[in-house]
Amino acid sequence: MNLIKELWTSLFESLVGLGSVVRFLLRLIAVSPRALLRIDLIGQQVFNSGALSLVIIMLSGLFVGMVLGLQGFQLLQRFGSEEALGTAATIGLVKELGPVVTALLFAGRAGTALASELGLMRATDQLSAMEMMAVDPIQRVVLPRFLGGVIAMPLLAAIFSVIGIYGAQLIGVQIMGVNSGSFWSQMRSAVSLSDINEGIVKSCIFGVACSLIAVYEGYYATPTAEGVGRATTRTVVTSAVVILFFDYLITAAFL
Amino acid sequence: MRKSTTLNLGTGTFVLLGFAALFFLTTQTTSRGISLGSTPHYNLTAKFDNIGDLKVGAPVSMSGVEMGRVTKITFDSKEYKAVVTMRMDARYTQIPTDSDAAIYTQGLLGGKFIGITAGGADTYLKDGSQVDFTQSAFVLENLIGQVLANFTKSSAAPDSGNAKAGASAAPETKTTEKAK
Numbered sequence: 001m002n003l004i005k006e007l008w009t010s011l012f013e014s015l016v017g018l019g020s021v022v023r024f025l026l027r028l029i030a031v032s033p034r035a036l037l038r039i040d041l042i043g044q045q046v047f048n049s050g051a052l053s054l055v056i057i058m059l060s061g062l063f064v065g066m067v068l069g070l071q072g073f074q075l076l077q078r079f080g081s082e083e084a085l086g087t088a089a090t091i092g093l094v095k096e097l098g099p100v101v102t103a104l105l106f107a108g109r110a111g112t113a114l115a116s117e118l119g120l121m122r123a124t125d126q127l128s129a130m131e132m133m134a135v136d137p138i139q140r141v142v143l144p145r146f147l148g149g150v151i152a153m154p155l156l157a158a159i160f161s162v163i164g165i166y167g168a169q170l171i172g173v174q175i176m177g178v179n180s181g182s183f184w185s186q187m188r189s190a191v192s193l194s195d196i197n198e199g200i201v202k203s204c205i206f207g208v209a210c211s212l213i214a215v216y217e218g219y220y221a222t223p224t225a226e227g228v229g230r231a232t233t234r235t236v237v238t239s240a241v242v243i244l245f246f247d248y249l250i251t252a253a254f255l
Numbered sequence: 256m257r258k259s260t261t262l263n264l265g266t267g268t269f270v271l272l273g274f275a276a277l278f279f280l281t282t283q284t285t286s287r288g289i290s291l292g293s294t295p296h297y298n299l300t301a302k303f304d305n306i307g308d309l310k311v312g313a314p315v316s317m318s319g320v321e322m323g324r325v326t327k328i329t330f331d332s333k334e335y336k337a338v339v340t341m342r343m344d345a346r347y348t349q350i351p352t353d354s355d356a357a358i359y360t361q362g363l364l365g366g367k368f369i370g371i372t373a374g375g376a377d378t379y380l381k382d383g384s385q386v387d388f389t390q391s392a393f394v395l396e397n398l399i400g401q402v403l404a405n406f407t408k409s410s411a412a413p414d415s416g417n418a419k420a421g422a423s424a425a426p427e428t429k430t431t432e433k434a435k
Contacts, residue, residue: 043262043263043266044262044266046266046269046270047262047265047266047269050266050269050270050273051265051266051268051269052265054269054272081361083361083366090284094280094284152269152273154273154277155269155270155272155273155274155276155277156273158273158276158277158279158280159272159273159276161276161280162276162279162280165284179321181314181316181321182314182321182361182366182368185312185313185314185324185366186361186366187284188283188284188285188312189310189311189312189313189366190366191284191285192285193281193285195285196280196281196284196285199280200277
Protein backbone atom coordinates (compact mmCIF):
# COMPACT_ATOMS: atom_id res chain seq x y z
CA MET A 1 0.00 0.00 0.00
CA ASN A 2 2.78 2.36 0.99
CA LEU A 3 4.72 1.41 -2.13
CA ILE A 4 1.80 2.21 -4.41
CA LYS A 5 1.36 5.54 -2.68
CA GLU A 6 5.03 6.37 -3.14
CA LEU A 7 4.91 5.32 -6.77
CA TRP A 8 1.86 7.50 -7.30
CA THR A 9 3.56 10.49 -5.69
CA SER A 10 6.68 10.15 -7.81
CA LEU A 11 4.57 9.78 -10.96
CA PHE A 12 2.57 12.82 -9.93
CA GLU A 13 5.74 14.80 -9.30
CA SER A 14 7.30 13.88 -12.61
CA LEU A 15 4.10 14.90 -14.42
CA VAL A 16 4.18 18.23 -12.61
CA GLY A 17 7.85 18.62 -13.57
CA LEU A 18 7.13 17.84 -17.23
CA GLY A 19 4.29 20.32 -17.26
CA SER A 20 6.37 23.08 -15.77
CA VAL A 21 9.22 22.45 -18.26
CA VAL A 22 6.76 22.75 -21.15
CA ARG A 23 5.26 25.92 -19.66
CA PHE A 24 8.77 27.31 -19.24
CA LEU A 25 9.48 26.57 -22.91
CA LEU A 26 6.26 28.31 -23.99
CA ARG A 27 7.18 31.29 -21.87
CA LEU A 28 10.61 31.43 -23.50
CA ILE A 29 9.02 31.27 -26.96
CA ALA A 30 6.57 34.01 -26.03
CA VAL A 31 9.32 36.46 -25.08
CA SER A 32 11.78 35.44 -27.80
CA PRO A 33 10.75 38.14 -30.36
CA ARG A 34 11.66 40.83 -27.84
CA ALA A 35 15.03 39.19 -27.14
CA LEU A 36 16.00 39.64 -30.79
CA LEU A 37 16.39 43.34 -30.00
CA ARG A 38 19.37 42.44 -27.83
CA ILE A 39 21.09 40.25 -30.39
CA ASP A 40 24.52 40.95 -28.87
CA LEU A 41 23.51 39.02 -25.75
CA ILE A 42 22.69 35.98 -27.87
CA GLY A 43 26.00 36.34 -29.69
CA GLN A 44 27.85 36.27 -26.40
CA GLN A 45 26.07 33.06 -25.40
CA VAL A 46 26.83 31.45 -28.77
CA PHE A 47 30.45 32.14 -27.89
CA ASN A 48 30.08 30.74 -24.39
CA SER A 49 28.33 27.50 -25.26
CA GLY A 50 29.55 27.06 -28.83
CA ALA A 51 33.01 28.43 -29.40
CA LEU A 52 34.26 27.36 -25.98
CA SER A 53 33.04 23.78 -26.59
CA LEU A 54 34.83 23.63 -29.92
CA VAL A 55 38.05 22.01 -28.68
CA ILE A 56 36.39 19.15 -26.80
CA ILE A 57 33.97 18.55 -29.70
CA MET A 58 36.74 18.45 -32.29
CA LEU A 59 38.96 16.17 -30.22
CA SER A 60 36.12 13.77 -29.46
CA GLY A 61 35.04 13.82 -33.09
CA LEU A 62 38.51 12.89 -34.24
CA PHE A 63 38.79 9.95 -31.86
CA VAL A 64 35.26 8.69 -32.49
CA GLY A 65 35.98 8.83 -36.23
CA MET A 66 39.27 7.00 -35.82
CA VAL A 67 37.63 4.26 -33.75
CA LEU A 68 34.90 3.95 -36.38
CA GLY A 69 37.60 3.65 -39.01
CA LEU A 70 39.32 0.84 -37.12
CA GLN A 71 36.21 -1.08 -36.11
CA GLY A 72 34.49 -0.56 -39.44
CA PHE A 73 37.54 -1.74 -41.33
CA GLN A 74 37.88 -4.79 -39.11
CA LEU A 75 34.24 -5.73 -39.63
CA LEU A 76 33.96 -4.93 -43.34
CA GLN A 77 37.17 -6.79 -44.10
CA ARG A 78 35.48 -10.04 -43.09
CA PHE A 79 33.05 -9.54 -45.96
CA GLY A 80 35.71 -8.30 -48.32
CA SER A 81 34.07 -4.92 -48.72
CA GLU A 82 36.40 -2.51 -46.98
CA GLU A 83 35.56 0.06 -49.68
CA ALA A 84 32.22 0.55 -47.96
CA LEU A 85 34.08 2.02 -44.97
CA GLY A 86 33.44 5.59 -46.11
CA THR A 87 29.72 4.95 -46.37
CA ALA A 88 29.54 3.15 -43.05
CA ALA A 89 31.51 5.78 -41.17
CA THR A 90 29.66 8.71 -42.72
CA ILE A 91 26.18 7.32 -42.16
CA GLY A 92 27.08 6.29 -38.61
CA LEU A 93 28.52 9.70 -37.81
CA VAL A 94 26.00 11.93 -39.57
CA LYS A 95 22.88 10.11 -38.45
CA GLU A 96 23.75 8.82 -34.99
CA LEU A 97 27.09 9.47 -33.38
CA GLY A 98 27.46 13.08 -34.46
CA PRO A 99 24.23 14.44 -32.97
CA VAL A 100 24.10 12.09 -29.95
CA VAL A 101 27.71 12.30 -28.76
CA THR A 102 27.80 16.04 -29.41
CA ALA A 103 24.61 16.51 -27.42
CA LEU A 104 25.97 14.43 -24.51
CA LEU A 105 29.22 16.41 -24.52
CA PHE A 106 27.27 19.63 -24.90
CA ALA A 107 25.16 18.77 -21.87
CA GLY A 108 28.33 18.08 -19.91
CA ARG A 109 30.31 21.09 -21.11
CA ALA A 110 27.77 23.89 -21.77
CA GLY A 111 24.64 22.60 -20.02
CA THR A 112 26.27 22.32 -16.60
CA ALA A 113 27.86 25.77 -17.01
CA LEU A 114 24.44 27.27 -17.79
CA ALA A 115 22.70 25.49 -14.93
CA SER A 116 25.28 26.37 -12.29
CA GLU A 117 25.53 29.97 -13.50
CA LEU A 118 21.76 30.50 -13.34
CA GLY A 119 21.52 28.54 -10.08
CA LEU A 120 24.17 30.72 -8.49
CA MET A 121 22.39 33.83 -9.74
CA ARG A 122 19.27 32.51 -8.07
CA ALA A 123 21.14 31.65 -4.86
CA THR A 124 22.75 35.10 -4.63
CA ASP A 125 19.42 36.83 -5.34
CA GLN A 126 20.66 38.40 -8.57
CA LEU A 127 17.52 37.28 -10.38
CA SER A 128 15.30 38.84 -7.70
CA ALA A 129 17.35 42.04 -7.90
CA MET A 130 16.64 42.22 -11.61
CA GLU A 131 12.96 41.79 -11.01
CA MET A 132 13.12 44.64 -8.48
CA MET A 133 14.60 46.84 -11.21
CA ALA A 134 11.75 45.86 -13.54
CA VAL A 135 14.11 43.83 -15.73
CA ASP A 136 12.59 40.53 -16.74
CA PRO A 137 15.31 37.96 -15.87
CA ILE A 138 13.81 35.47 -18.32
CA GLN A 139 14.22 37.91 -21.16
CA ARG A 140 17.54 39.36 -20.07
CA VAL A 141 19.36 36.30 -18.70
CA VAL A 142 17.62 33.02 -19.49
CA LEU A 143 16.50 33.52 -23.07
CA PRO A 144 19.90 34.55 -24.56
CA ARG A 145 21.46 31.48 -22.94
CA PHE A 146 18.72 29.23 -24.28
CA LEU A 147 18.90 30.64 -27.82
CA GLY A 148 22.70 30.59 -27.78
CA GLY A 149 22.62 26.87 -27.04
CA VAL A 150 19.95 26.24 -29.68
CA ILE A 151 22.09 27.95 -32.32
CA ALA A 152 25.39 26.38 -31.23
CA MET A 153 24.29 22.73 -31.04
CA PRO A 154 23.61 21.95 -34.76
CA LEU A 155 26.83 23.69 -35.75
CA LEU A 156 28.81 21.70 -33.19
CA ALA A 157 27.25 18.45 -34.39
CA ALA A 158 28.14 19.25 -38.00
CA ILE A 159 31.74 20.03 -37.03
CA PHE A 160 31.88 16.78 -35.03
CA SER A 161 30.67 14.76 -38.02
CA VAL A 162 33.10 16.33 -40.48
CA ILE A 163 36.10 15.86 -38.17
CA GLY A 164 34.92 12.28 -37.54
CA ILE A 165 34.75 11.52 -41.25
CA TYR A 166 38.32 12.76 -41.64
CA GLY A 167 39.32 10.66 -38.62
CA ALA A 168 37.85 7.57 -40.26
CA GLN A 169 39.54 8.51 -43.52
CA LEU A 170 42.84 8.92 -41.69
CA ILE A 171 42.68 5.39 -40.31
CA GLY A 172 40.96 3.70 -43.24
CA VAL A 173 42.79 5.27 -46.16
CA GLN A 174 46.16 6.38 -44.79
CA ILE A 175 46.85 3.50 -42.41
CA MET A 176 44.70 0.52 -43.44
CA GLY A 177 45.05 1.19 -47.15
CA VAL A 178 41.46 1.46 -48.37
CA ASN A 179 41.38 3.02 -51.83
CA SER A 180 40.82 6.74 -51.38
CA GLY A 181 38.71 7.02 -54.55
CA SER A 182 36.30 4.27 -53.54
CA PHE A 183 36.14 5.58 -49.98
CA TRP A 184 34.78 8.93 -51.18
CA SER A 185 32.86 7.82 -54.28
CA GLN A 186 30.97 5.02 -52.50
CA MET A 187 30.16 7.49 -49.74
CA ARG A 188 28.83 9.99 -52.26
CA SER A 189 26.69 7.45 -54.07
CA ALA A 190 25.28 5.87 -50.90
CA VAL A 191 24.74 8.85 -48.59
CA SER A 192 21.61 10.75 -49.52
CA LEU A 193 20.53 14.22 -48.56
CA SER A 194 17.83 12.78 -46.30
CA ASP A 195 20.54 11.16 -44.15
CA ILE A 196 22.13 14.56 -43.64
CA ASN A 197 18.72 16.09 -42.94
CA GLU A 198 18.06 13.48 -40.28
CA GLY A 199 21.29 14.45 -38.55
CA ILE A 200 20.47 18.16 -38.72
CA VAL A 201 16.93 17.67 -37.40
CA LYS A 202 18.28 15.54 -34.57
CA SER A 203 20.93 18.02 -33.55
CA CYS A 204 18.42 20.92 -33.63
CA ILE A 205 15.99 19.04 -31.39
CA PHE A 206 18.80 17.95 -29.04
CA GLY A 207 19.96 21.56 -28.91
CA VAL A 208 16.52 22.74 -27.81
CA ALA A 209 16.20 19.88 -25.29
CA CYS A 210 19.67 20.31 -23.74
CA SER A 211 19.48 24.10 -23.47
CA LEU A 212 15.94 24.01 -22.12
CA ILE A 213 16.79 21.47 -19.43
CA ALA A 214 19.90 23.40 -18.42
CA VAL A 215 18.21 26.79 -18.08
CA TYR A 216 15.14 25.28 -16.43
CA GLU A 217 17.18 23.41 -13.81
CA GLY A 218 19.31 26.49 -13.17
CA TYR A 219 16.43 28.92 -13.01
CA TYR A 220 14.40 26.80 -10.61
CA ALA A 221 17.36 25.58 -8.54
CA THR A 222 16.98 25.55 -4.77
CA PRO A 223 18.86 28.72 -3.73
CA THR A 224 21.50 26.93 -1.67
CA ALA A 225 24.97 25.58 -2.43
CA GLU A 226 23.54 22.07 -2.34
CA GLY A 227 20.65 23.07 -4.59
CA VAL A 228 22.99 24.43 -7.26
CA GLY A 229 25.01 21.22 -7.14
CA ARG A 230 21.87 19.15 -7.48
CA ALA A 231 20.64 21.28 -10.38
CA THR A 232 23.92 20.69 -12.22
CA THR A 233 23.77 16.94 -11.69
CA ARG A 234 20.15 16.77 -12.74
CA THR A 235 20.94 18.72 -15.90
CA VAL A 236 23.40 16.08 -17.06
CA VAL A 237 21.28 13.09 -16.06
CA THR A 238 18.02 14.41 -17.49
CA SER A 239 19.69 15.64 -20.68
CA ALA A 240 21.32 12.26 -21.30
CA VAL A 241 18.06 10.35 -20.86
CA VAL A 242 16.03 12.83 -22.91
CA ILE A 243 18.61 12.86 -25.72
CA LEU A 244 18.62 9.07 -26.03
CA PHE A 245 14.82 8.90 -25.84
CA PHE A 246 14.38 11.57 -28.54
CA ASP A 247 17.07 9.87 -30.59
CA TYR A 248 14.97 6.73 -30.72
CA LEU A 249 11.80 8.68 -31.55
CA ILE A 250 13.37 10.67 -34.38
CA THR A 251 15.13 7.63 -35.84
CA ALA A 252 11.84 5.74 -35.85
CA ALA A 253 10.07 8.71 -37.43
CA PHE A 254 12.64 8.97 -40.24
CA LEU A 255 12.65 5.29 -41.18
CA MET B 256 36.87 46.90 -26.49
CA ARG B 257 39.66 44.35 -26.59
CA LYS B 258 37.45 41.80 -24.90
CA SER B 259 34.60 42.30 -27.32
CA THR B 260 36.97 41.83 -30.29
CA THR B 261 38.13 38.43 -29.05
CA LEU B 262 34.52 37.56 -28.35
CA ASN B 263 33.46 38.51 -31.86
CA LEU B 264 36.44 36.70 -33.35
CA GLY B 265 35.68 33.54 -31.40
CA THR B 266 31.98 33.60 -32.24
CA GLY B 267 32.71 34.38 -35.88
CA THR B 268 35.21 31.54 -36.20
CA PHE B 269 32.84 29.11 -34.55
CA VAL B 270 29.84 30.05 -36.72
CA LEU B 271 31.96 30.00 -39.88
CA LEU B 272 33.37 26.56 -39.01
CA GLY B 273 29.88 25.29 -38.25
CA PHE B 274 28.42 26.43 -41.54
CA ALA B 275 31.48 25.21 -43.44
CA ALA B 276 30.90 21.79 -41.85
CA LEU B 277 27.21 21.84 -42.81
CA PHE B 278 28.17 22.82 -46.36
CA PHE B 279 30.70 20.00 -46.51
CA LEU B 280 28.16 17.46 -45.27
CA THR B 281 25.47 18.48 -47.73
CA THR B 282 27.64 18.85 -50.82
CA GLN B 283 30.72 16.68 -50.43
CA THR B 284 29.34 13.52 -48.85
CA THR B 285 26.21 13.18 -50.98
CA SER B 286 25.69 12.57 -54.66
CA ARG B 287 24.23 16.05 -55.12
CA GLY B 288 27.75 17.32 -54.73
CA ILE B 289 29.31 20.36 -56.25
CA SER B 290 32.79 19.44 -57.38
CA LEU B 291 35.17 22.07 -56.14
CA GLY B 292 37.75 23.01 -58.74
CA SER B 293 37.83 20.90 -61.89
CA THR B 294 41.01 19.09 -62.82
CA PRO B 295 41.87 18.76 -66.54
CA HIS B 296 39.88 15.92 -68.01
CA TYR B 297 38.30 14.44 -71.14
CA ASN B 298 35.08 12.51 -71.65
CA LEU B 299 34.50 9.02 -73.00
CA THR B 300 31.24 7.22 -73.60
CA ALA B 301 30.37 3.54 -73.66
CA LYS B 302 27.15 1.66 -74.40
CA PHE B 303 26.18 -1.26 -72.18
CA ASP B 304 23.33 -3.77 -72.51
CA ASN B 305 22.84 -3.76 -68.76
CA ILE B 306 24.61 -1.62 -66.20
CA GLY B 307 23.14 -3.27 -63.09
CA ASP B 308 23.28 -0.79 -60.24
CA LEU B 309 26.13 1.31 -61.57
CA LYS B 310 25.73 4.82 -60.23
CA VAL B 311 26.93 8.26 -61.15
CA GLY B 312 30.19 8.89 -59.33
CA ALA B 313 31.40 5.28 -59.62
CA PRO B 314 35.13 4.95 -60.32
CA VAL B 315 36.55 4.03 -63.71
CA SER B 316 39.77 2.13 -63.32
CA MET B 317 42.40 0.43 -65.40
CA SER B 318 44.60 -2.28 -63.83
CA GLY B 319 43.08 -1.23 -60.51
CA VAL B 320 44.21 2.38 -60.76
CA GLU B 321 41.43 4.93 -60.68
CA MET B 322 41.44 7.03 -63.80
CA GLY B 323 38.08 8.72 -63.78
CA ARG B 324 34.49 8.78 -62.68
CA VAL B 325 31.11 8.05 -64.20
CA THR B 326 29.46 11.43 -64.71
CA LYS B 327 26.26 10.67 -66.60
CA ILE B 328 24.05 7.69 -67.33
CA THR B 329 21.45 8.03 -70.07
CA PHE B 330 19.35 5.65 -72.12
CA ASP B 331 19.61 5.18 -75.87
CA SER B 332 16.03 4.47 -76.93
CA LYS B 333 17.02 3.33 -80.44
CA GLU B 334 19.44 0.61 -79.44
CA TYR B 335 17.90 0.00 -76.00
CA LYS B 336 21.23 0.41 -74.31
CA ALA B 337 22.55 2.42 -71.40
CA VAL B 338 24.96 5.17 -72.39
CA VAL B 339 27.57 5.83 -69.73
CA THR B 340 29.62 9.01 -69.87
CA MET B 341 32.96 8.84 -68.09
CA ARG B 342 35.14 11.75 -67.08
CA MET B 343 38.75 10.68 -67.39
CA ASP B 344 41.73 12.33 -65.78
CA ALA B 345 43.81 14.14 -68.41
CA ARG B 346 46.97 12.43 -67.10
CA TYR B 347 45.82 9.15 -68.62
CA THR B 348 45.38 9.85 -72.32
CA GLN B 349 46.98 6.73 -73.74
CA ILE B 350 44.06 4.32 -73.78
CA PRO B 351 44.04 2.31 -77.04
CA THR B 352 40.92 2.65 -79.21
CA ASP B 353 40.16 -1.08 -79.10
CA SER B 354 40.14 -1.25 -75.28
CA ASP B 355 37.14 -2.80 -73.64
CA ALA B 356 35.07 -1.57 -70.72
CA ALA B 357 33.41 -3.97 -68.29
CA ILE B 358 31.31 -3.45 -65.20
CA TYR B 359 32.66 -5.17 -62.08
CA THR B 360 31.69 -5.28 -58.43
CA GLN B 361 33.95 -4.01 -55.66
CA GLY B 362 34.27 -6.77 -53.11
CA LEU B 363 31.28 -8.91 -52.30
CA LEU B 364 28.86 -6.21 -51.20
CA GLY B 365 30.52 -3.23 -52.82
CA GLY B 366 29.22 -0.95 -55.52
CA LYS B 367 29.80 -1.34 -59.24
CA PHE B 368 32.69 0.19 -61.08
CA ILE B 369 33.95 0.22 -64.65
CA GLY B 370 37.18 -1.56 -65.42
CA ILE B 371 38.97 -0.83 -68.68
CA THR B 372 41.27 -3.42 -70.22
CA ALA B 373 43.78 -2.08 -72.70
CA GLY B 374 43.65 -3.23 -76.31
CA GLY B 375 46.51 -3.36 -78.74
CA ALA B 376 45.83 -0.49 -81.15
CA ASP B 377 48.32 2.29 -81.77
CA THR B 378 45.71 5.03 -81.77
CA TYR B 379 44.34 6.37 -78.53
CA LEU B 380 40.87 7.36 -77.36
CA LYS B 381 40.21 11.08 -77.52
CA ASP B 382 37.72 13.42 -75.89
CA GLY B 383 34.19 12.40 -76.84
CA SER B 384 35.11 9.03 -78.39
CA GLN B 385 33.25 5.85 -77.60
CA VAL B 386 34.52 2.60 -76.15
CA ASP B 387 33.08 0.03 -78.57
CA PHE B 388 33.74 -3.22 -76.73
CA THR B 389 31.70 -3.49 -73.55
CA GLN B 390 30.67 -6.17 -71.11
CA SER B 391 27.48 -5.82 -69.11
CA ALA B 392 27.23 -5.96 -65.36
CA PHE B 393 27.18 -9.39 -63.80
CA VAL B 394 23.65 -9.59 -62.47
CA LEU B 395 23.30 -12.19 -59.75
CA GLU B 396 19.55 -12.63 -60.32
CA ASN B 397 20.07 -13.67 -63.94
CA LEU B 398 22.57 -16.31 -62.89
CA ILE B 399 20.26 -17.62 -60.17
CA GLY B 400 17.44 -17.65 -62.73
CA GLN B 401 19.51 -19.76 -65.10
CA VAL B 402 20.50 -22.20 -62.40
CA LEU B 403 16.89 -22.51 -61.28
CA ALA B 404 15.77 -23.06 -64.86
CA ASN B 405 18.29 -25.88 -65.11
CA PHE B 406 17.06 -27.43 -61.90
CA THR B 407 13.45 -27.39 -63.03
CA LYS B 408 14.45 -28.83 -66.40
CA SER B 409 16.36 -31.69 -64.83
CA SER B 410 13.73 -32.42 -62.19
CA ALA B 411 10.94 -32.37 -64.82
CA ALA B 412 12.51 -35.42 -66.48
CA PRO B 413 13.84 -37.54 -63.63
CA ASP B 414 13.91 -40.78 -65.71
CA SER B 415 16.39 -39.40 -68.20
CA GLY B 416 19.08 -39.74 -65.56
CA ASN B 417 21.55 -37.49 -63.83
CA ALA B 418 24.16 -37.71 -66.54
CA LYS B 419 21.95 -35.90 -69.01
CA ALA B 420 21.02 -33.20 -66.50
CA GLY B 421 24.68 -32.69 -65.74
CA ALA B 422 25.44 -32.44 -69.40
CA SER B 423 22.75 -29.83 -69.95
CA ALA B 424 23.96 -27.81 -66.97
CA ALA B 425 27.58 -27.85 -68.03
CA PRO B 426 27.38 -25.57 -71.12
CA GLU B 427 25.18 -23.18 -69.17
CA THR B 428 27.80 -22.66 -66.46
CA LYS B 429 30.45 -22.23 -69.11
CA THR B 430 28.57 -19.36 -70.75
CA THR B 431 27.93 -17.62 -67.44
CA GLU B 432 31.57 -17.89 -66.61
CA LYS B 433 32.34 -16.24 -69.89
CA ALA B 434 29.85 -13.51 -69.11
CA LYS B 435 31.56 -12.90 -65.83
